[in-house]
Structures are given as C-alpha cells and as structure tokens.
Amino acid sequence: MTIRIFESRRREVVDLEPRDQGRIAMYACGPTVYNLIHVGNARTIVWYDQVRRYFEYRGYEVTYVMNYTDVDDKIIERAKIEGIPPEGVTTKYTQAFEEDMSALGTEPASLVVRATDHIEAMVEAIQGLVDKGLAYEAEGNVWYAVEKFDGYGKLSGRSLDDMRAGDRIEPSPGKEHPLDFALWKAAKEGEPAWESPWGPGRPGWHIECSVMSTKYLGMGFDIHGGGLDLIFPHHENEIAQAEGLFGGEFVRNWLHAGLVQMESEKMSKSLGNIVLTRDVVEQYGGETARYWMLASSLRSQAVFSDDTLDDAARSLERWRTFLEAARHALGDTAPTASSSYRRPLSDPAPEGAGAEFISRFLASMDDDLNSSEAFAAIHDLVREGNRLIEGAQRGDEAERKSLAGILEVFLELTSVLNFRLDSTADDSGLVGGLVEYLLELRESARSEGAFARADEIRDRLTKLGVSIEDTPAGPRWRASGIS
Numbered sequence: 433m434t435i436r437i438f439e440s441r442r443r444e445v446v447d448l449e450p451r452d453q454g455r456i457a458m459y460a461c462g463p464t465v466y467n468l469i470h471v472g473n474a475r476t477i478v479w480y481d482q483v484r485r486y487f488e489y490r491g492y493e494v495t496y497v498m499n500y501t502d503v504d505d506k507i508i509e510r511a512k513i514e515g516i517p518p519e520g521v522t523t524k525y526t527q528a529f530e531e532d533m534s535a536l537g538t539e540p541a542s543l544v545v546r547a548t549d550h551i552e553a554m555v556e557a558i559q560g561l562v563d564k565g566l567a568y569e570a571e572g573n574v575w576y577a578v579e580k581f582d583g584y585g586k587l588s589g590r591s592l593d594d595m596r597a598g599d600r601i602e603p604s605p606g607k608e609h610p611l612d613f614a615l616w617k618a619a620k621e622g623e624p625a626w627e628s629p630w631g632p633g634r635p636g637w638h639i640e641c642s643v644m645s646t647k648y649l650g651m652g653f654d655i656h657g658g659g660l661d662l663i664f665p666h667h668e669n670e671i672a673q674a675e676g677l678f679g680g681e682f683v684r685n686w687l688h689a690g691l692v693q694m695e696s697e698k699m700s701k702s703l704g705n706i707v708l709t710r711d712v713v714e715q716y717g718g719e720t721a722r723y724w725m726l727a728s729s730l731r732s733q734a735v736f737s738d739d740t741l742d743d744a745a746r747s748l749e750r751w752r753t754f755l756e757a758a759r760h761a762l763g764d765t766a767p768t769a770s771s772s773y774r775r776p777l778s779d780p781a782p783e784g785a786g787a788e789f790i791s792r793f794l795a796s797m798d799d800d801l802n803s804s805e806a807f808a809a810i811h812d813l814v815r816e817g818n819r820l821i822e823g824a825q826r827g828d829e830a831e832r833k834s835l836a837g838i839l840e841v842f843l844e845l846t847s848v849l850n851f852r853l854d855s856t857a858d859d860s861g862l863v864g865g866l867v868e869y870l871l872e873l874r875e876s877a878r879s880e881g882a883f884a885r886a887d888e889i890r891d892r893l894t895k896l897g898v899s900i901e902d903t904p905a906g907p908r909w910r911a912s913g914i915s
C-alpha cells in the first residue's frame with residue numbers, strides 16, 4: 433500500500449516516497465499576518481492540517497512546519513492605516529488567524545515559525561548567495577540574479593522569456609534583469625529595519641521560507657505546500673534560493689491547493705472579492721465551513737456559494753442525526769470515539785462490520801487525497817447504519833451488533849477528518865441564528881421592562897433544550913437537545 437499524490441513539478445501523480453522511512457517532513461506557507469484571513473487562504477491551511485492528520489493516521493510520524501510572515505510591505509501599510517506599530521498589527525492578526533483556524537477544527541503545526549525570529553539566518557543566507565555570485569547588491573537592496581540559476585522556472589514550467597512577456601515587472605534602480613527579485617530591501621524612513629552588510633533594511637518575502645524550511649527540515653524534505661497561486665513567483669524563488677545556496681534538491685514533492693472560486697470568478701484579494709473566514713464561521717458554523725473546505729479534494733477548486741455551504745450543512749446534519757439515533761438505539765453499549773485512530777499502510781485490510789467502507793475511505797484518500805470519494809464512503813456507511821437502527825431498537829441482537837460496528841467505523845472516519853459532530857459544535861447555522869434572534873428579543877424586552885415576556889422567551893428556549901446563562905458579557909447559550 434502506498435499513498436499517491438499529484439506532484440506539481442513533475443505534473444503527475446506519484447508514489448509518496450519519504451526521505452526517511454516512516455517519517456514525513458512537511459512545510460506549508462502560512463499567512464502574512466496583516467488582515468483577517470479569507471476563506472481561500474483558510475482552506476489551504478485547513479487542508480495541510482488535514483494532510484498531516486491523514487498521514488499520521490496512516491502511520492507516519494509527521495513534522496509539520498508553518499510560518500507566519502510578520503515583516504512585509506502589507507503589514508507596514510496596515511500599521512499606517514490603523515495608526516499602530518507593525519508589531520501591533522502582526523500580534524492582532526496572528527491571534528485572529530489562530531482563532532479562525534481553531535474554529536475550523538485545525539490544530540497548530542508541529543512548529544510555527546516567525547520570519548522576524550530568523551532575520552540573522554536570512555542575512556547569512558543572502559550573504560551566501562552573494563558569495564556564490566547568485567545575488568548582487570544595488571543601492572542597499574540585494575537582488576537574486578535569476579539568469580545565474582540554472583533551472584529557474586522548472587516548477588512553473590516557464591522559461592525566462594515567457595515570464596518576461598507575461599508578468600508585471602516593477603523596475604528598480606540597479607536591477608540587472610527585470611525578473612530579478614529582492615532578497616533584501618533597503619530601509620525607508622520610519623519602516624522596521626535590521627542591520628546587515630548592505631545597510632539597514634529588511635528581508636524580501638521569498639527568502640524566509642527557504643531559510644526556515646531548511647533550518648528545521650533540512651534539504652530534500654518531503655512535502656512543500658501552499659496555494660496554487662504561490663507556484664510563481666514565490667515557490668519558484670524558494671527553489672532558486674535554497675538550491676542555489678545549498679545545492680541538491682530542495683523539496684521532493686510540491687503540493688498545491690486549489691483556489692476558492694466565487695461563483696465563476698477567481699477569488700482574490702486584489703479583486704476585492706473577499707469572503708472572510710470569520711463571517712463564514714459566524715453564519716454557518718466552523719464545522720460546516722470545514723466540511724465545505726474538505727469536501728472537494730486538496731487539488732480541486734472549491735466553489736463558494738450559498739448552495740455549496742447549505743449542502744455541507746445538510747450533509748453534516750445527516751451525520752449528526754445518524755450519530756444521535758445510533759447512540760440512542762444502542763444505549764449504554766454504544767461505542768465511544770477514541771482519541772487516536774491509526775491505520776498504518778502496512779496493516780492488513782480491515783475486517784468486520786463496516787470494513788468495506790473503511791477500505792473505500794482509505795483507497796480514496798490514498799489516491800491523491802480524493803476526499804469527495806472518501807466523504808461519499810461515509811455517506812454510504814451512514815445509509816447502511818440508518819437501515820439497522822430500527823432492528824437495533826427492537827432489540828435484534830445481530831442488527832445491534834452490526835450497528836455498533838458501523839458506528840465504530842463512523843466515529844473513526846469522522847474523527848480522522850476532525851469532525852466532532854456533537855450538536856453544540858456549531859452554535860450557528862439556522863438554529864444558532866434563531867436562538868440569537870430570540871435572545872435579542874429577550875434583551876430588548878428586558879430593557880423595556882417587559883420582564884414577563886423576557887421570562888417567557890427564556891422558558892420556551894429551556895423547554896427546547898437551550899440553556900441560557902447570563903454573563904457580564906451578555907447571555908450565553910448551549911443547545912443540548914437539538915439534533
């Protein structure tokens with residue numbers, strides 16, 4: 433058994449052959465922490481976390497490094513707009529990113545690294561590139577000389593001439609080739625700056641990923657991920673920097689996540705076509721957003737629309753309803769979820785109730801992380817489980833046993849995808865919206881002195897299984913009986 437993935441540089445599906453047996457070293461480009469993250473970028477990060485989860489489930493020991501870009505033009509601009517120092521911007525939006533990711537059921541990388549903690553190592557790497565004749569200084573800036581690196585363009589599959597014709601190129605004094613990119617930028621008045629052999633300044637964006645990934649994972653690590661829009665120039669430049677400096681192969685496998693499409697237009701910050709993760713989570717709940725993000729495979733594009741999100745909510749609802757009904761039918765004998773499921777690649781094929789569904793799930797995910805097929809296997813499993821509920825409720829022993837087996841598989845597969853599925857996980861969606869609305873009505877009734885009406889709203893909600901707790905920050909609610 434082996435996992436197969438589409439590898440961007442070779443442009444084909446390949447066997448995942450780790451550098452070190454049983455271990456996967458992976459790096460993903462994290463956010464530039466200057467704003468609230470939009471759903472496109474969030475989906476990429478959710479997916480790499482899922483890739484890590486799946487590889488661990490398949491028995492690998494995974495080291496996953498993700499970076500925060502916390503020095504960048506966009507951060508400096510944002511600091512001016514908000515009237516706070518750049519560190520204030522990065523602190524605020526790092527925290528916001530972590531909140532959003534946690535709402536999406538995503539765990540932090542094994543190692544989360546910040547560009548500003550690695551400036552010295554970047555200066556050293558840039559000096560190394562200058563010493564090798566791959567970079568040059570001009571007016572306090574240091575540029576990478578793309579013509580000097582054999583193989584520039586091998587990831588994106590473009591020649592320098594193609595790129596020259598196709599891309600917007602910013603001229604800069606002293607730059608030798610229009611595609612040369614900045615390794616070090618001379619400081620401008622009032623900007624954050626660090627000392628360097630070329631005068632005060634700050635690193636360009638690309639160098640941080642080459643330096644931090646190789647520092648923690650070495651050269652030739654297994655997987656480098658990012659959104660499809662990072663292939664050129666960011667990842668192309670990362671290759672030029674790392675291979676130019678150290679020689680040998682930088683990354684064994686490049687994995688690129690498909691972008692989110694808004695209706696028919698490509699979602700992008702520059703188009704201003706922005707849907708914030710935070711807003712999606714608020715409207716649909718984190719678990720529904722996660723379902724939508726993962727229901728299309730890593731590589732395919734995800735379409736953002738009310739329809740696709742509503743579909744995700746309905747699908748999750750089917751799963752929750754089954755879980756509730758199966759637990760109810762089995763009573764005390766219902767299996768509970770374990771915290772660490774493992775199905776190493778070397779294991780024999782699964783057996784017992786639900787085994788065919790596990791096999792389908794594994795085969796789909798092993799096949800280039802084909803999550804839509806994997807999700808379909810879970811839906812079929814649920815259909816099979818629902819068929820057994822009536823018999824199990826009647827006390828039919830054989831059906832009870834089968835249902836328990838199916839439920840066990842269900843708990844395993846949904847936990848690999850990190851769905852918790854308890855009815856309070858998504859305090860949102862339609863139910864959440866209605867509860868919030870009723871609580872607002874109750875608040876306004878109270879502020880008008882209509883206490884009897886306020887109490888009535890509270891009592892009705894309590895009868896429906898919604899418990900309300902009044903806190904100094906306003907009412908908090910939990911739904912216990914809603915399924």
Ligand SMILES: [Zn+2]
Pocket residue numbers: 460461462641666
């Ligand atoms: Zn990067």
